Amino acid sequence: MSNKNVAIAGISTSRVTKNFETSIKDLSFKIVKEALANAQIPKEDVDGFFVTNPGMAGHPYCMLACDLADYLQLETKSLALMETGGTSSFTALHFALDEILSGRTKVNLVLGIDSRAKEVIDDFKSFITDGIMTQTSLYGSYKGPYGIGAPIPYYAMSTQRYLYEQKLTEEDLAEVSVRLRENASRNPRALYQKPISVEEVMASPYLSPPIKLLDCSPFASGAAACVLVSPEVAKDLKEEPIYITGIGEHHHPSHFIPLKDSLTESIAIREAGAEAFASAGIKPADVDVAEVYGVFSGTELMILEDLDFFKKGKAALAFKEGKTALDGEVAVDPSGGRLSLGHPPSATPMMELVEIVEQLRGEAGERQVKNARVGLVHAEHGMLNGSIVLILEKK
Amino acid sequence: MKEIIDQVSLRAIEQYGDSFTQEYYRRLKERTFCTTRCQECGEMWYPPKPFCPKCYCEKVAWVELSGKGKLYAFTQQERSLRFSKPDVIGLVELDEDIGRILTRIEAKFEELEIGMEMKVSFIDISNELTLHQFVPVK
Numbered sequence: 253m254s255n256k257n258v259a260i261a262g263i264s265t266s267r268v269t270k271n272f273e274t275s276i277k278d279l280s281f282k283i284v285k286e287a288l289a290n291a292q293i294p295k296e297d298v299d300g301f302f303v304t305n306p307g308m309a310g311h312p313y314c315m316l317a318c319d320l321a322d323y324l325q326l327e328t329k330s331l332a333l334m335e336t337g338g339t340s341s342f343t344a345l346h347f348a349l350d351e352i353l354s355g356r357t358k359v360n361l362v363l364g365i366d367s368r369a370k371e372v373i374d375d376f377k378s379f380i381t382d383g384i385m386t387q388t389s390l391y392g393s394y395k396g397p398y399g400i401g402a403p404i405p406y407y408a409m410s411t412q413r414y415l416y417e418q419k420l421t422e423e424d425l426a427e428v429s430v431r432l433r434e435n436a437s438r439n440p441r442a443l444y445q446k447p448i449s450v451e452e453v454m455a456s457p458y459l460s461p462p463i464k465l466l467d468c469s470p471f472a473s474g475a476a477a478c479v480l481v482s483p484e485v486a487k488d489l490k491e492e493p494i495y496i497t498g499i500g501e502h503h504h505p506s507h508f509i510p511l512k513d514s515l516t517e518s519i520a521i522r523e524a525g526a527e528a529f530a531s532a533g534i535k536p537a538d539v540d541v542a543e544v545y546g547v548f549s550g551t552e553l554m555i556l557e558d559l560d561f562f563k564k565g566k567a568a569l570a571f572k573e574g575k576t577a578l579d580g581e582v583a584v585d586p587s588g589g590r591l592s593l594g595h596p597p598s599a600t601p602m603m604e605l606v607e608i609v610e611q612l613r614g615e616a617g618e619r620q621v622k623n624a625r626v627g628l629v630h631a632e633h634g635m636l637n638g639s640i641v642l643i644l645e646k647k
Numbered sequence: 648m649k650e651i652i653d654q655v656s657l658r659a660i661e662q663y664g665d666s667f668t669q670e671y672y673r674r675l676k677e678r679t680f681c682t683t684r685c686q687e688c689g690e691m692w693y694p695p696k697p698f699c700p701k702c703y704c705e706k707v708a709w710v711e712l713s714g715k716g717k718l719y720a721f722t723q724q725e726r727s728l729r730f731s732k733p734d735v736i737g738l739v740e741l742d743e744d745i746g747r748i749l750t751r752i753e754a755k756f757e758e759l760e761i762g763m764e765m766k767v768s769f770i771d772i773s774n775e776l777t778l779h780q781f782v783p784v785k
């Protein structure tokens with residue numbers, strides 16, 4: 253069976269918040285109920301349920317999928333908690349897609365949830381003891397002892413190399429933040445909606461040079477879900493669904509800093525992108541609207557280049573010239589992107605997917621990209637070490 | 648706070664590392680900067696491992712590194728968990744051509760440039776922990 257006929261029947265997302273206002277269970281119920289209502293599918297039809305770990309800076313949750321299935325009273329043929337850092341919710345989605353293609357399940361619910369903002373804000377000491385201590389796999393026994401408590405310095409060095417190799421400036425990066433904020437100003441769900449200028453970005457304090465505060469995605473919480481259905485179920489839907497026509501996934505054997513390979517060109521994104529485009533039978537130029545997992549302004553540019561939307565080193569100019577604007581060659585991050593929408597990693601790819609589905613349905617309101625028919629959604633983990641790319645189409 | 652960070656570091660070394668991690672840190676304490684080399688295919692790998700990642704052979708031997716290399720990238724952590732500001736960290740590409748290692752840079756951020764020649768030195772964090780750091784070769 254071709255994956256071209258697996259459909260997204262329903263979507264739902266929370267707002268992105270700086271604090272986690274409800275419990276994981278309350279929010280899961282709300283998002284799941286809304287996604288099923290959006291699909292107009294009763295809960296009894298769900299036969300697969302896939303969830304993410306609720307955030308990376310908190311306690312590990314054992315058996316959360318089992319507990320949530322009990323709480324939500326979902327009886328399924330397939331159930332799993334998926335964890336691969338930033339790609340988690342798409343690892344879950346990829347598995348759900350394969351379960352449908354295998355014929356085992358027909359209606360799969362995929363939920364990405366991230367409560368990281370709450371646990372960190374509590375106090376710094378408990379962040380260190382409960383947060384950092386339980387995530388030694390993030391920084392490890394050879395990097396952790398240097399006091400690395402967030403991946404920002406890694407991305408800073410990648411960005412430094414990018415500016416050095418491509419002869420770009422910090423002002424070029426600032427332009428990205430400005431353009432993404434412009435998109436966010438039309439998105440009521442975005443964490444930051446007030447327009448900013450290049451001067452304001454340049455005047456924001458350094459977190460880890462060359463990365464400044466306004467080059468960085470804000471630490472946030474949120475949840476989003478989608479309902480994937482088999483081709484037979486899709487035929488009987490009341491509304492015409494959006495189809496997943498291509499998917500690509502690749503993982504380079506590195507975690508954050510590759511030992512020898514480039515810090516500015518991601519093999520994982522190149523491979524995942526090429527696989528996704530080939531399986532959908534389209535080219536990058538065919539994409540009308542894209543949401544990418546760029547958590548820093550420089551990273552955003554590298555991702556767009558590695559997806560082949562622009563030549564290496566040329567994405568900054570594309571931003572400046574409006575080629576990535578809502579009416580540009582390819583509308584990039586109409587949601588405001590990670591920098592302005594906000595970034596709850598375990599839910600981020602699912603929020604990107606929700607934005608693209610709304611764009612393809614023509615439901616994006618003030619930020620609607622005209623005649624959007626082909627969309628791309630991208631997720632990554634580590635520092636672009638692994639990547640999943642989806643192509644979504646309206647038929 | 649320093650005590651907590653020290654505890655976290657030791658726990659990362661003891662519980663999350665492999666059977667060679669503690670030996671690597673013991674050697675750093677003796678001021679030798681080492682890694683492992685495969686006795687079958689000759690592949691040298693950083694950080695050290697009890698096996699060869701290339702051929703999965705378990706016959707590996709400790710070798711001392713020259714401690715010389717070039718600065719590949721660097722930044723300054725504004726909110727470091729370990730060192731007070733200025734806390735410059737960087738990636739040094741070792742002369743042995745085994746890739747880039749993350750390390751502390753003992754120099755002012757403003758004085759650094761990509762490609763600078765660097766050499767290893769050592770910094771005692773506590774009685775239990777010594778780390779490598781790199782300084783520019785003048």
Ligand SMILES: [Zn+2]
Nearest residue numbers: 685688699702
């Ligand atoms: Zn070998």
